[in-house]
Each structure stands twice: as C-alpha cells, then as structure tokens.
Amino acid sequence: MQTLENTSRRSFMKLAAAAGGGLFLGFNWTNSSALPVVVEAGQVAAGSVNFNSYLSIGIDNIITIISPNPEIGQGIKTAFPMVVAEELDADWKLVKTVQGNLDSGAFERQVTGGSGAVPHSWERLRKAGAIARHLLVEAAANRWKVPALECTTDNGKVFHKASGKSLTYGELAEDASKLTAPKEVKLKDEKDFKLIGKSVRNVDNHNIATGKPLFGLDFYREGMLFAVIQRPKAFGFKLKSVDSKAAKAMPGIVDVVTFENSVAVVGKSTWQVQKAREALKIEYEKQADLESSEDHNRIFAQLMQNGEGTVRRKNGDVESAFKNAAKVITSEYQCPFLAHSPLEPMNFFAHVKEDGVELVGPTQTPDRARAEAAKIAGVPPEKVSVEITRQGGGFGRRLSADFVTEAVHVSKLVKAPVKVIWTREDDMTGGTYRPAVRYKFEAALDKTGQMIGYKLRGVGMNAGNSTREDNFPSGSVDNLLIDSVDHKSPITTGPWRAPITNFLAYAEQSFLDEVAEAAGKDPIQFRLELLEKAKKKPVGEVKYDIERMIAVIKLAAEKSNWGKKKGVHQGFSVYFSHRSYVAQVGEVVMEKGKPVLKNIIAAVDCGIVINKSGSLQQVRGGVVDGMGHAMYGNMTFKEGAPDQRNFDGFRLIRMNEIPEVDVHFVENGISPTGLGEPALPPTGGAVANALYKATKQRLRNQPFIQEPSFKGIS
Incomplete structure (x- = not known):
C-alpha cells in the first residue's frame, strides 16, 4: 500500500542539496518587508541556517517552493507558486510545490480559514521571486561581463539581446548562490504579468485524478491501528457505563478504551472496529436539558421579544425616528443548524511516544492540533510534530481539533x-454545526421614502455575535440600532463557510428589498442612494469600502442588463465579507406555472486575480454552496439527537438544479483580498429576491423548500 510522503523542511533541504546544489533562497513569511537571503547548498543541507521558508532553483532548472498553508481545495498550493514564478519569470512547467508541515517558528498564520492566506503572503511571495530573479540576472551579467541592465529574463532564462547569449536559471544557480541579495528590489507592474491572471491547472490535479495518496484518509503506516469512536447519541448526555465484553471478543479487536465522554474501539481494520462498535452496550445519563427543534422556535420567540441584548452599534435617536416615521417595515428571518458535510469525513493519525507526539492528517489549524495534543500527552508543544495532508473539504469544520484530540x-x-x-453518520451526528439564528429587522421611512431608521436584533444558538454591525447599511442610516442575544445550547456549533454572513447576508439583502419596495424604489437604486449618503455624509465610522461596493453593484447591473429583460424576473444582492465585495443577480423565469432559476450573474472585487481558473471555481462553488444550502439544507433535532444522519436525510443540491453562473471580476489592480468565502453570502438573497419577483411570495426562512409559499424550482 502506498503511503504519504513525509516532506519536512529538513527533508526538503537535504533532498535539494543532494540534487547538486544550486540557489537556495530562505525568505521570511512572517514579515512582508523581510528580504530573502542567499544560502549555500551546503549550509542548507546542514540545517545551520534558520530560515522561515525556502525557494530553491536546482541545476536541473527545477524551481521548488514550500507552501505552508493547508490545502483544502481553495487552490493555495497553486496560487502561492504562481506568485513566485511570476516575479521570477520562471518556466511554469518546471515549478514544483511541496506542502509544508507545521513550523510556527518559520511560518506565520499557518491556517486555512477566513480567506486570508493570499492577502497575508502576497508581498512576501513576490519579493522572494523578484530577488531570485535579480540574483540570476546579476550572475549572468558577471559571466558575460555586461551591465545587468542589458539583461532580460523570460521563461526560466536570462538573455543578453545584443550578443544573442542566453543561460537557463539552472546554469546560473551556483553563481547566483554566491551573490549578496539586494536590500530593495523592484516588483513587476501589473500590466507586465505573464502568469498571474491566467488559467492554470491545480498542481495536484494529476495526483488526485490518478488516485495518489494525498488525503488524510489515504495515510497508512505499517503497524498502525484503526479506531472508531462512540460518542453520545444526543447532545446533553454523558457516559455512565460501558459493557465491551462482546466487542473485545470479536476478530481483529485490540482494545476498547474510554476517555472523557467517549468510547473507542481499536483494532486492525476499519471494518472490524465498525462492526465491533455495534456490539457495545452503553448507558448514558442526562447532564443538560435536551433540546428539540420545537424548543428552538420557542427560545427564539422568547429571546427575540424579551432577551437582554448586547448592543453592537447605535447611531442617532432610534426611538424618535421610529416614532415619527411615515411607514415602518418589520420582518423576521430564520435559518436552521447545518452540517459542514465535507466529502472527506474527519480522520487523524496520532502516535504518542515517551518523548513526544507525531500527528498526521487533514487540519485547517495545525497549531491548534499541536497545542491540544501537547496538553493531553503532557509534553511541550515543540515535542509535537504535525504533518499536513491535503484535505477533502473543510468549510470550517476542520478548524476544530476534536478529531485530533480523539486520536x-x-x-x-x-x-x-x-x-x-469517522463514518459519515459520525460526521453528521457528532459534528460541529452552523449555528441556528433568527433575525428581526425594522426600518423606518419618512414621507419621501428615505430610510431614516434601522434596527436589527440577532438571536443565535451558540453563535456569539450573530450580527456584523459595521457592515452595510451601517454608516448610511442616521438612526440605527443593532444588538444580539446568544442562547447557550448543548448542541455544538462552530464556523461554517463565511461564518454568520452565510445567512445574515441573505436576511439583510432580502429585507432591504422589502424596504425598497415599500419606498417605491428600484432595489439597486435604493442601495446606491444609501451608499452615496454614506460617502457624502457618513453616520459614524464606515468600515467597508464604499467605492468598491458601488463598483460591483454597477458591474452586476451592467452584465445582467438589469431591469431590461422581458419575461425574466431578477433579484439583486450585494455583500462585503473577508475583505472582498460580491454583487449577484439571480434570474428566474416561469415555466408551466413554476419558477425556474436560470442564471446567477456575479460581479466580484477580490483585487488582482491570481489564477483565473481557480478563482472562477471558487466563485461558482461559493454560489452553488450558498444556493444549495439556502434552498435545501436543514438539521433538526429531537431531544438533543439529530434527525438527519446521512445524505438520505440531509438534502444537498443536485447537478440538475444548478443554474448557469456567469462570473465577472473587477479589474482595479489592488492587492488580492479574500475569495474562498465571499461569493457565498450574497447568493441566498439574490435567489430569494428573484423568486419573489416571479411569485410575489417572500421567503423568510431557510431552507426555502420547506416554506409554505415555495412552489418548487424545476
């Protein structure tokens, strides 16, 4: 059986040195102003130089970069080397990427979450490539005895046009390694990019398609044991007793052990431990109130009406604005708990030894995994190693470390x-869910249709702050109050792709359409008027970029031919999250008396697009994810136990239900901002507003398919 290759920093350095030397650049990931340092091949092999990360150019012309951030499908292992290769003028066919393992001394923010990897590393990566290119040019100029200014680079070579000479980077690597890196280096102008902005295949595509062992579930080591965990079958129970005699007697079973609130069956194969788990006789006792979905509805209603909220933002005299309003609009929106449902269920490898712990597996937060393992094993964190595998999806679920601590x-x-x-049933019933939330919105209009007052209360189940109080329309309304109430539920919750905004954006954008209709205004024009007010006469601090938001709104309106298509019902939504701006237009037509969602047009401002192919897939994937869960996703509970245990009960969007997704990027030349999450939040609002235009029925609760007014989409 194949095993995952353990590629540590030291292993990489030894392999690179053994390949015959060359140019090794140690560059600092933790400081964007830090410059790469030239390192002799011998020094790298000896490990005598303490660097944060390494770029190497071998004499075989292979360029290698360690990518520290976990890869969960967001394309970071392709985007990072593309940035280096662009500034280096490398031949992309000769660029290789190695997944870095946890090294908090070398890497900063070695995390996948919050759509922050590229924004964090953009300048660092560019400088690494640019300085390498500078050294190679200088090495060639010295060899030819010509001014460096007369030399150019392209596709992994240095050229001297006047003499017609050229040398490959591999031929120059040894000479370049003996030069001193400059303190300052000029980066390329965006107009000169040759690779960035193009469509590039993901570097792992071939290995994935051919079944190479990249993922945590693929990892195997001779002599390791397998384990499945029996957790309480309902939230609010604790373990009372275990009878494991029958399970221990079954073939291949090594042991049955208990820890914390769980029972682990350990054996020689996954099939054997799963069958033995069924033979366990376990008693539980209640330790907390057991909540059902009916309880949640009652709790929501009570806290919405009488709960003591935490004020998140207040501007102006809200009471007077509503008292003197010509019209008041009030609506409530509610969303359920949701499972993360990554394609690869949770799994992890651990080996606790006398002198430390070895961890291998898929985690979005390797440093958290190390810290938790150190506590359990009673060793210093530096005695815990973490090898990061590729991950079959995360969506926030792998930000937690519960599956690591179990191992x-x-x-x-x-x-x-x-x-x-974990089995799929383990993943869905014992997991960490998106919090269930209810929102109450109120808007006050004056006689001219201007919004003079705005109130929002969010009530969440273990959601913390269920609002984003500084997002639009804050800053554009004179009198505004936003508060939140949090209910402490025994049901475990955690970040779910685009935390909080995944539902809040839908609710806010749907409600703004309600207000626009009450004011007798076009939905897009209504939002633009509010933004113009925020620009000219801001109310309090405005923490979003007004011009960027206006730009995506206008681009979406232009590309969708807003309001000018006959027989097409259009719904609009726009949102700011994770430093990026996305506006969407959903398009619905009526066929045989039923609404059919035909198209979603997305206008995206995420700054400079690195990999066009990867970026398109991130946006389209976010739209499909947002639409699918808004329409179909639902987790319900009965006495603390999930009703849905697998995909036969937890509805996901199907291939034939996916509309066309037309994506357009704003070209503004700013440094890249987030992209893994921002396309999801606006989708629910665009779809719901389009369906309202077609049916005149508001969809205020998710999933849409369970709303009485929902007639279904063909």
Whole structure:
C-alpha cells in the first residue's frame, strides 16, 4: 500500500542539496518587508541556517517552493507558486510545490480559514521571486561581463539581446548562490504579468485524478491501528457505563478504551472496529436539558421579544425616528443548524511516544492540533510534530481539533500509533454545526421614502455575535440600532463557510428589498442612494469600502442588463465579507406555472486575480454552496439527537438544479483580498429576491423548500 510522503523542511533541504546544489533562497513569511537571503547548498543541507521558508532553483532548472498553508481545495498550493514564478519569470512547467508541515517558528498564520492566506503572503511571495530573479540576472551579467541592465529574463532564462547569449536559471544557480541579495528590489507592474491572471491547472490535479495518496484518509503506516469512536447519541448526555465484553471478543479487536465522554474501539481494520462498535452496550445519563427543534422556535420567540441584548452599534435617536416615521417595515428571518458535510469525513493519525507526539492528517489549524495534543500527552508543544495532508473539504469544520484530540487520547491509552476514522453518520451526528439564528429587522421611512431608521436584533444558538454591525447599511442610516442575544445550547456549533454572513447576508439583502419596495424604489437604486449618503455624509465610522461596493453593484447591473429583460424576473444582492465585495443577480423565469432559476450573474472585487481558473471555481462553488444550502439544507433535532444522519436525510443540491453562473471580476489592480468565502453570502438573497419577483411570495426562512409559499424550482 502506498503511503504519504513525509516532506519536512529538513527533508526538503537535504533532498535539494543532494540534487547538486544550486540557489537556495530562505525568505521570511512572517514579515512582508523581510528580504530573502542567499544560502549555500551546503549550509542548507546542514540545517545551520534558520530560515522561515525556502525557494530553491536546482541545476536541473527545477524551481521548488514550500507552501505552508493547508490545502483544502481553495487552490493555495497553486496560487502561492504562481506568485513566485511570476516575479521570477520562471518556466511554469518546471515549478514544483511541496506542502509544508507545521513550523510556527518559520511560518506565520499557518491556517486555512477566513480567506486570508493570499492577502497575508502576497508581498512576501513576490519579493522572494523578484530577488531570485535579480540574483540570476546579476550572475549572468558577471559571466558575460555586461551591465545587468542589458539583461532580460523570460521563461526560466536570462538573455543578453545584443550578443544573442542566453543561460537557463539552472546554469546560473551556483553563481547566483554566491551573490549578496539586494536590500530593495523592484516588483513587476501589473500590466507586465505573464502568469498571474491566467488559467492554470491545480498542481495536484494529476495526483488526485490518478488516485495518489494525498488525503488524510489515504495515510497508512505499517503497524498502525484503526479506531472508531462512540460518542453520545444526543447532545446533553454523558457516559455512565460501558459493557465491551462482546466487542473485545470479536476478530481483529485490540482494545476498547474510554476517555472523557467517549468510547473507542481499536483494532486492525476499519471494518472490524465498525462492526465491533455495534456490539457495545452503553448507558448514558442526562447532564443538560435536551433540546428539540420545537424548543428552538420557542427560545427564539422568547429571546427575540424579551432577551437582554448586547448592543453592537447605535447611531442617532432610534426611538424618535421610529416614532415619527411615515411607514415602518418589520420582518423576521430564520435559518436552521447545518452540517459542514465535507466529502472527506474527519480522520487523524496520532502516535504518542515517551518523548513526544507525531500527528498526521487533514487540519485547517495545525497549531491548534499541536497545542491540544501537547496538553493531553503532557509534553511541550515543540515535542509535537504535525504533518499536513491535503484535505477533502473543510468549510470550517476542520478548524476544530476534536478529531485530533480523539486520536491522541486513544494512542496514549493503547500505547500504539492509531488512526481515528469517522463514518459519515459520525460526521453528521457528532459534528460541529452552523449555528441556528433568527433575525428581526425594522426600518423606518419618512414621507419621501428615505430610510431614516434601522434596527436589527440577532438571536443565535451558540453563535456569539450573530450580527456584523459595521457592515452595510451601517454608516448610511442616521438612526440605527443593532444588538444580539446568544442562547447557550448543548448542541455544538462552530464556523461554517463565511461564518454568520452565510445567512445574515441573505436576511439583510432580502429585507432591504422589502424596504425598497415599500419606498417605491428600484432595489439597486435604493442601495446606491444609501451608499452615496454614506460617502457624502457618513453616520459614524464606515468600515467597508464604499467605492468598491458601488463598483460591483454597477458591474452586476451592467452584465445582467438589469431591469431590461422581458419575461425574466431578477433579484439583486450585494455583500462585503473577508475583505472582498460580491454583487449577484439571480434570474428566474416561469415555466408551466413554476419558477425556474436560470442564471446567477456575479460581479466580484477580490483585487488582482491570481489564477483565473481557480478563482472562477471558487466563485461558482461559493454560489452553488450558498444556493444549495439556502434552498435545501436543514438539521433538526429531537431531544438533543439529530434527525438527519446521512445524505438520505440531509438534502444537498443536485447537478440538475444548478443554474448557469456567469462570473465577472473587477479589474482595479489592488492587492488580492479574500475569495474562498465571499461569493457565498450574497447568493441566498439574490435567489430569494428573484423568486419573489416571479411569485410575489417572500421567503423568510431557510431552507426555502420547506416554506409554505415555495412552489418548487424545476
């Protein structure tokens, strides 16, 4: 059986040196102003130089970069080397990427979450490539005895046009390694980019398509054991007793152990431990109130009316504005809990030894995994190594470390290397869910249709602050009050793709359409008027970029031919999240008396697009994810237990239900901002507003398919 290659920083350095030397650039990921340093091949091999990350150019012309951030499908392992290769003028066919393992001394923000990897590393990566190029040019100029200014680079070579000479980067690598890196280097102008902005295949595509062992579930080590965990079957229960006699007697079972609130069955194969788990006889006892979905509705209603809220933002005299209003619009919106449902269920490998812990697996937060493992094993964090595998989706679920700590507990108890594997049912019933939330909106209009007052209360289940109080329309309304109430539920919750805004954006944008209709205004024009007010006469601090938001609104209106298509019902939505701006127009037509969603047009401002192909897929994937969960996703509970256990009960969007998604990027030349999450939040609002135009029925609760007014989409 194949095993994942363990590629540590030291392993990489030794391999690179063994390849015959060349140019090794250690560049600082933690400081965008830090410059790369030239390192002799011998120094790298000896590990005598403490660098944060390394770019190498071998004499075989291969350019290698370690990518520290976990890859969960967002394309970071392709985007990072593209940035370096652009400034380096490299031959992309000769660029290779190596997944870096956890090294908090070398890397900063070694996390996948919040759509922040590219914004964090953009300048660092560019400088690494630019300085490498500078050194190679200088090496060529010295060899030819010509001014460096007369030399140019392209496709992995240095050229001297006057003499017709050229040398490959591999031929110059040794000479370049002996030069001193400059303190300052000029970066390319955007107009000179040759690779950035083009469509490039993901660097792992071939290995994925051919079944290479890249993922955590692929990891195997001779002699390791497998484990499945039996967790309480309902939230609010604790373990009372276990009878494991029958399970222990089954073939291949090594042990049954208990820890915290769980029971682990450990054996020689996944099939054997899963079958043995069914033979366990476990008693639980209640330790908290058992909540059902009916309880949640009652709690929402009570807290919405009487809950003591935490004021998140207040501007002006809200009470007077509503008292003197010519018209008041009030609506409530509600969303359910949702499972993350990554294609690859949770899994992790741990080996607790006397002198440390070895971890291998898919995690979005390797540093958190290390810290938790160190506590359990009773060793310093530096004694815990974390090898990061490629991940079959995360959507925020792998920001947690519960599946990691399970593996550590079991390995410590059985004194052997163990791989814990969750089934799909484990993943859906014992997981960490998107919080259920209800919002109440109120808007006050004067006689001219101007919005003079705005109120929002968010009530969430373990949601913390269920609002984003500084997002639009804050800053554009004279009298505004936003508060939140949080209910502490035994049901575990956590970040879910585009945390909070994944539902809040839909609710806000749907409500703004309601207000625009009450004011007798076009939905887009209504929003533009508010933004113009925020620009000319801001109310309090405006923490979003007004011009960027206006730009995506106008681009979406232009590309969708807003309001000018006969027989097409259009719905609009716009949102700012993770430093980026996305406006969307949903288009619905009526066919045989039913609304059919035909198209979603998305206008995206994420700054400079690095990989056009990857970026298009991120936007389209976010739109499909947002639409699918808004229409179909639902987790319900009965006495603390999830009703949905697998995909036969948890509805996902189907291929034939996906509309065309037309994506347009704003070209403004600013440094890249987030893209993994920002396309999801506006989708629900665009779809709901388009459906309202077609049916005159407001959809105020998700999933749409369960709304009485929803007639279904063909």
